Amino acid sequence: MSNNFKGGRGRRKERGPRTNDQIRIPECRLMSDEEQYGVVSIDKAREIAEELGVDLIEIAPTAKPPVVKLMDYGKFKYEQQKKAAEAKKKQAKVQLKEIQLRPNIEAHDLETKLKKAYKFLENGDKVKFVMQFRGREMAYKDMGKEKFESILAGVCEEASAAIESPIKMMGNRIITIVAPVKKK
Structure with missing residues (x-):
């Protein structure tokens, strides 16, 4: 017995649309x-494709009857790759x-961290602000x-951003997420 068992009923994994002899309708x-x-x-479609020297490509297999197009398969694959690349760029x-x-936190340290936060928001990234309390600081959580x-209010005003998740106390931390406001 061989170790080449891949499951299923011997069907090959389909990659892309069916072409030429793979189309069985x-x-x-x-x-x-x-x-x-x-x-x-x-059969008539295959004859026409052979006369023109192109491939049959099943474009819409679920349509009644299925739609088959006459074109060069290499050109079809190239166009599909270009569409996928274009869609990926737009994401x-x-x-x-x-x-x-x-x-x-001291004023200058806060200023440095806020500059970094403004840069992140300007680039379209979300920023998670975390204030951590240690030791005796726990007594002054309020x-x-x-x-x-007040820091968040300044950030939202300065960087035209909005608080995405409410401010939460989680143990010895206060957490929130700020997201840039989308420009229309």
Whole structure:
């Protein structure tokens, strides 16, 4: 017994649309870039493709009857790759950046961290602000929360951003996420 078992019933994994001899339907709606042939038998479609020196490509297999197009398969694959690449370019990749603060942060340190946050928001990334309390700072959580809220208000105003998730107390941390406002 061989170790080549891949499961299933011996079907090969399909990659892309069916072409030429892989198309096993009695009739199809045949078309090309220039002409509509209407509903024809698959044998007639293969004859036309052979005469023109192109491939049969099943474009819409679920249609009734399925739609088959006459064109060069290499050209078809190239066009599909270009469309996929174009769609990928248009996708926005938003990352989540984190800025960590302390309740007794000095003004200059805060200014440096906020510059970084503004840069992240300008680039379209979300920013997670975390204020961590340690030791005796735990006794002054209320003051720390007020300072955190005032910092966030300044960030939202300065960088034209919005608080995406509400401010949460999680143990010894205060956390929120700020996202840039989308320009229309």
